[in-house]
Amino acid sequence: MSTPFLSVRDLKVHFSTEDGIVKAVDGLSFDLEKGKTLGIVGESGSGKSVTNMAILGLHDPRNTALDGEVLLDGKELVTATEKELEQLRGNKMSMIFQDALASLSPYHTIGAQIGETYRKHTGCSKKEARERSVEMLRRVGIPQPDVRVDDYPHQFSGGMRQRAMIAMALVCDPELLIADEPTTALDVTVQAQIMDLLKDLQQEFGTAIIFITHDLGVIADIADDVLVMYGGRCVERGTKKEVLQTPQHPYTLGLLGSMPSLDGPVDVPLSPIPGSPPSLLNPPSGCRFHPRCAFAGQVAGGRCSSERPALEFVDGRAAACHLTPEQKRELFSDYAAARTH
């Protein structure tokens, strides 16, 4: 078996704070191939953004303890020096942030900001960088790119800013693109435009994309594989179809049950997950989802609260749950039936 393009093994990110150690990511593993999109879903505080900050080495080294292994195209990133990471960032891997207005400098033109990365990594002239910026803006669908390249961020609309961010991230043709909730702040019609754009660009350049979101609908649209995170751990992993159609973890099931659909029944109440997400300062023992899980009582010997369930692979699918496959089939089918009319 060939080595995957990006391979994350047992990644741990712990922050030390005044109140204690926050285990933001606690043993996460996944692989990503070129040209594929991995969707990471989870609620706020589930560790999805922290994971990707750690891959890029954007965490604050003074209070962060990093452990595990991140291999990008064979290169180890966890132990890499800041200088080595600088070579990779913006060049081989780059990131699109959620809030485009906050992530762009208000004092520099869009063109200067896009060109900066390019100049740094290629060492080209200002003129060449500007030409490259215009080309990138054209590629992400900004009208009149040769004029707009001299605009400041405040002169762009929300959707255009996000396009400019994408142009900036892709200026050096990175092989890995991390998109952290890139469409959350946008309206649905603009969100649809941006997702189409990302899909087109991915087809053109074969970029590997990690797409972080809390919206399962967005995942269904863009991802190939899905990783569901809860409390800093992966609770389920599989292809998009598998995870959305036959979820194997009670949390995924709960998320799906929490979302009203555009054609489902309207007079039945939603089936939310009770309680609220755990504190990572003092996470629940055993399975971190057990205090909110509807099925925790079905597992013999109270293992849910005492023993951490391993992420077990069955037919290429993985779910970290103590329920047996037979139990899942039985329990989840009722749930699924209640959800679909």
Place this chain on the structure above:
Amino acid sequence: MSSTTPLLDVSGLTKHFPIKGGFPIKRTVGAVQAVDGLDFQVAEGESLGLVGESGCGKSTTGRLITRLLEPTGGKITYRGQDITHAGRRDLAPIRSEIQMIFQDPYASLNPRQTVGKIISGPMEINDIDPEGGREKRVRELLEIVGLNPEHYNRFPHEFSGGQRQRIGVARALALEPKLIVADEPVSALDVSIQAQVVNLLQKVQRELGIAFVFIAHDLAIVRHFSQRVAVMYLGKIVEIADREDLYGNPRHPYTRALLSAVPEATVEEEPRERIRLTGDVPSPINPPSGCRFRTRCWKATEKCASEAPPLVQVEGNKPGHLTACHYPETAGTVPAPRLSKDPEAAA
């Protein structure tokens, strides 16, 4: 509800925010036409959903109904009484009947007050002493919204986002209102918590018979919660109908495009019909002439630029299903034309 007057009747409601400019004497140089001629009614116990993209004027509408803003024009009638320009004194009794739930559960609760104080605030202001005292009533309310009555003396920072929103709901219920304006009540919450709060609001609406104006940008949640839905675009209602009609038989191109843009958590064998709108919402300072949607509409003609389409019952619609379009979409679910992705080709 045949001859009874609606609980809330809004006609021609307009709000323009002036833009000041110039030096040294500031004068009005323009206006943001946030809301421009809205007509709708809300019946008792009914929930009306207002949906639209950011900047379409849905929140302004909510603030006008609650009279947190002074309308520029039009008329708001609450239970037969004209409250469009009512003064503070005339509004006082009505304010206790129209309550509001806000979007941000962190900003809308005073961090220095206990939960008990926050929820009994409306009773204090209106000098209402319920039977058994205010504290008893607050404990009842906490129970209704699914919080522990023992939390009476806690402060907002001790609660999670979802719990805080429940406190906001309890406060809105404190005066037994007839109408609640909920402005994006769940959009700041996590998915699993959203469903909890939506269920709570639905329970409140059914059991206490409170009418809702439910403002949200999430079409699926609005469909779940509201019996009737109005779609807004740049300060105008483009389509209003019962939810079955609006979601099953959208007649306005914008409604159709909006519905097709919502990503759904399902994996289809055949990809759904998608309409991709190009461009952004135009500025409300200088909205397009005629139909405001025409700059992004694939059906626009010269007529659309010269003549604003009225909000009427177009042919083939059920009564109460109003659409503001010169060229409404065909009734039923016929696939709409696919828009070109290339902005130059569209221009």
